[in-house]
Amino acid sequence: FSSMYGKVLICDPVDNVMTDKLKDKFEIDYKPKISPQELLEVIKDYDVVVVRSRTKITKDVISNGKKLKIIARAGIGVDNIDTDYAEEKHIKVVYAPGSSTESVVEITLAMMVIGARSLYKGMENTRKNDFTKLKGMELEGKTLGILGFGRIGKAIVDASRTFKMKFIAYDPMPVEYPEYVKKVSLDELLEQSDVISINVTMRKDSPYILNDNELSKLKEGVIIVNTSRARAINGKDMLKYLKNGKISAFVSDVFWNEPAKEDYELEMLKLDNVMITPHLGAQTKEAQKRIAIMTADNIINEW
Ligand code: NAD
Numbered sequence: 001f002s003s004m005y006g007k008v009l010i011c012d013p014v015d016n017v018m019t020d021k022l023k024d025k026f027e028i029d030y031k032p033k034i035s036p037q038e039l040l041e042v043i044k045d046y047d048v049v050v051v052r053s054r055t056k057i058t059k060d061v062i063s064n065g066k067k068l069k070i071i072a073r074a075g076i077g078v079d080n081i082d083t084d085y086a087e088e089k090h091i092k093v094v095y096a097p098g099s100s101t102e103s104v105v106e107i108t109l110a111m112m113v114i115g116a117r118s119l120y121k122g123m124e125n126t127r128k129n130d131f132t133k134l135k136g137m138e139l140e141g142k143t144l145g146i147l148g149f150g151r152i153g154k155a156i157v158d159a160s161r162t163f164k165m166k167f168i169a170y171d172p173m174p175v176e177y178p179e180y181v182k183k184v185s186l187d188e189l190l191e192q193s194d195v196i197s198i199n200v201t202m203r204k205d206s207p208y209i210l211n212d213n214e215l216s217k218l219k220e221g222v223i224i225v226n227t228s229r230a231r232a233i234n235g236k237d238m239l240k241y242l243k244n245g246k247i248s249a250f251v252s253d254v255f256w257n258e259p260a261k262e263d264y265e266l267e268m269l270k271l272d273n274v275m276i277t278p279h280l281g282a283q284t285k286e287a288q289k290r291i292a293i294m295t296a297d298n299i300i301n302e303w
Pocket of ligand 1: 147148200281282
């Protein structure tokens, strides 16, 4: 009788509502701290594997997953999954598009203001009872360039209209632009933006979008906020522009390695104009619940 049930392995922490929704149809093993080695060994027993961003579903994991039918990403961005190999093996990949938009928009707006007003430095200083005033820049009247005009990029524009900024956006796909957002080329976005918000989707093997050539076109003193994927930018190339101040602030929720391990990353983390959060974009009760519900529904629909 139990063979009627599919077996699900959950590899990262997810909201309880996911197991509640799946438990009638599936036998569930919850191992939110599973190591890559253990995953390679046990994956052969499972029909469905659920991951967030920590666990990587590599080609080797997929090859060992002889019974695997569904790979579920509880979140957005499947760049930790070898989707090409999964497709070759006829394994479905599901995720939860749109489920954390509100949370990511809110953190992005905070990051824009942090970058413009040295809030982080000011808070660090007052901890040491140093009340020195730091001068910043108003966002009103400045140009916000959105790189990647998808769900989150669009919602960031809508939420930041209250700042009375000018909006420009670049996206290589045929997406729709409201009348208050000017569609521009990548070069125009780099040359005109006072603040750039990066909101692109990346695949596992996507090339960097911003290398030295692109970064050299940035406006002097630009603020760059990234709540999408670190790989949108070539970090080694970026370091030079952070050190010489062409980029006045880099506020990012994502990093090339989380935690950092390359020399350029460790050097970057020490700079005053670099402010990094540990991938908190979707880390709210509300988003985690929506993600768990949507991911579970998608698993059930595909089963
Ligand atoms: P989406 O698919 O709706 O939009 C992404 C857009 O990026 C698309 O319109 C696509 O055409 C565009 N794009 C792709 N390559 C591009 C390029 N080279 N130049 C410019 N645009 C490009 O996705 P979304 O829901 O808006 O999510 C955006 C990003 O946010 C994703 O990378 C996702 O992983 C990330 N995200 C991060 C967190 C977090 O915790 N920080 C949470 C949720 C989502």
